[in-house]
Amino acid sequence: MSVGHTAVTTQPVVTCGGEREDCGIREVLDRIGDKWSVLVVVELAQGVRRFRQLQRAVPGISQRMLTLTVRRLERDGMITRTVHPTIPPQVEYALTPMGHSLTHLVRTLADWSAEHRDAIALARRDWDELNPGSGVR
């Protein structure tokens, strides 16, 4: 911003570590940014769970969404799926080490949220008062 001989157009000050703009943020968000993944991970952080247990622990999730969510998490190596060939079949889901490291990340998110929740709610109220009926939400 200050002195420049030939004008530095856009000097990267806080890049993401040498990568372009994106870094890998989009990848993470594509993975856990959906509606249910983090909730399932948080529940599995408490211990091994079966399908119905998960469904009951995550209120509002449908069978299909839970199926899709655990499949994706399994595919990404975040959880393991163990089938016991009993009748009726028992399927157990558990976090992998990588899935467990994800819980730390989730914790960071939660901490940030708790820290700024009030300020955000306040900012929203102020903004909504100044811009009534703008349709932004």
Next chain:
Amino acid sequence: MSVGHTAVTTQPVVTCGGEREDCGIREVLDRIGDKWSVLVVVELAQGVRRFRQLQRAVPGISQRMLTLTVRRLERDGMITRTVHPTIPPQVEYALTPMGHSLTHLVRTLADWSAEHRDAIALARRDWDELNPGSGVR
């Protein structure tokens, strides 16, 4: 809280800080989990930007999506929008302190992503080999 006289069914081991399952994770993800917010925040972390600058810096974003994104970020108190009543009007976007704290969070996300990217890609390939044509993505 601890010792229960009538059997504690599921003892929370890694709760999110006393709140239910959710904590504030969903709030954060609802805020930054969309396709563009983090990218705009990352770009603004480099300094003050104008509308067109942002649009050029975030490849692929449409005018409308950029408008919506900056409006929402402004509403949540993450960025400020300063209009200079010149002709043509100049509008400058900048991070607030809270928006800046968000960049730290984003950094954490990026670090986690960089650390586990390879392992995830590997897990995916293995899974896709074992489950061909399952339709999961």
Next chain:
DNA sequence: GGCAGTAGGTTCTTCTTGGTAACCACGACC
């Protein structure tokens, strides 16, 4: 006069996400 740039707004269409419901096999329970 015509084009580019600036900061959007408006409308239309497409794509993705998530939800609902039905169905399966199998045994247990009543």
Next chain:
DNA sequence: GGTCGTGGTTACCAAGAAGAACCTACTGCC
């Protein structure tokens, strides 16, 4: 014999997010 519970799958559908294309109003440049 009907229903429940288990762990799914499949088909269908509604809502919202995103994209594309057009519009404004204003000025400076050639």
